[in-house]
Amino acid sequence: MVLKVGVIGTGMIGQDHIRRLTQVLSGVEITAVTDIALDRAQSAAPAGAEVFETPEALIASDKVDAIVICSWGPAHEEQLLTAIAHGKPVFCEKPMVTSEEAALRVMKAEVAFGRRLVQVGFMRRFDADYRRLKAVIDSGTLGAPLLYKSCHRNASVPEGLYTSEMPLNDTLVHDADISRWLLSDEVVGVEVRLPRRSSKGGELRDPHIVLLHCASGAIVDVEISVNIGYGYDIRGEVSCEAGIAALPNRPATVISDAHGYRQALPADWRERFIEAYDQEFREWIVAAGEGTATGPSAWDGYAATLVADAALRAVESGVLEPVTMIEKPALYTDGISLGQALREENA
């Protein structure tokens, strides 16, 4: 069976996902696209795909079995709710939504539907290096994880379009999600420290140091730098009781010249995570073909949204801001996490 997919939002990542769904992966066909900029949808539409004027019309169409949302974060909620109302599996780029209330509405709709339909685009979980790092931590050979350092450095962001909230509600969400997943923990509090402001990026608040306090007591130390200039540099190192486990540097040709030994860095997320996005969609196509979703869920989207909200509050307050989650609905229960186990043990 070939999965018929409609894509909403044909900007940078929408076009990259259209490329992988048409040129790289099998078992899938793009039958529909839409964008508020209709001319962009028209030029991005693969041969044979219909260009719809609205997301609602695309989602309702019988040409579409499943949806891929690549519009801007604030537009995601309405598009997710429409897809759920039609009972169609939906892949939604991060951030799932941009407020706690919106995340609760999406989960409520999915829970009422009674089956998982939503997969959120936290592609790091599909990256082979992150998967190997998690396997080491889960094996327990290094003992309990105590600290995780996560460096998230973008070469540049578009001046004016990328606002001072976005390092926290658009970029940090990846670190929040990967930390919860790697450490099998939950974030219970967030602090933010603002170092000297980078002169690149005008009025943009950059960089940020964010401390995520986890239920187990582990602390995650995140550097978000969005105008680092030299490339897209993603690092991660977990300090455990009996050793350290770290992401390797990406393999690249070693150049020797008058400047010494060098290895190229990826330019941006498309290059660094190319295989991760491919794998994320491979797994999505299988689940969506069965009328459901696996991988990062609406619950994970909710958890990351709470961290972003707390981080934005922490910038204003300068103190540790608590993160309080609702009880996990049974739809999202996939075994007890380490954080939950420790909380119960300490109760």
Ligand SMILES: NC(=O)C1=CN([C@@H]2O[C@H](COP(=O)(O)OP(=O)(O)OC[C@H]3O[C@@H](n4cnc5c(N)ncnc54)[C@H](O)[C@@H]3O)[C@@H](O)[C@H]2O)C=CC1
């Ligand atoms: N997982 C990842 O690594 C990445 C995720 N993203 C996420 O993907 C989303 C899109 O990001 P980009 O492609 O970089 O942005 P972009 O600005 O290049 O593209 C967004 C597109 O969505 C369209 N759009 C916005 N609102 C719409 C609506 N209500 N209905 C239909 N179309 C609408 C815009 O006209 C634009 O063409 C964002 O949520 C972003 O955070 C982006 C880059 C990497």
Ligand SMILES: O=C1[C@@H](O)[C@H](O)[C@@H](O)[C@H](O)[C@H]1O
């Ligand atoms: O999701 C992404 C972008 O939207 C975001 O702006 C970048 O900071 C991230 O590194 C990238 O993965």
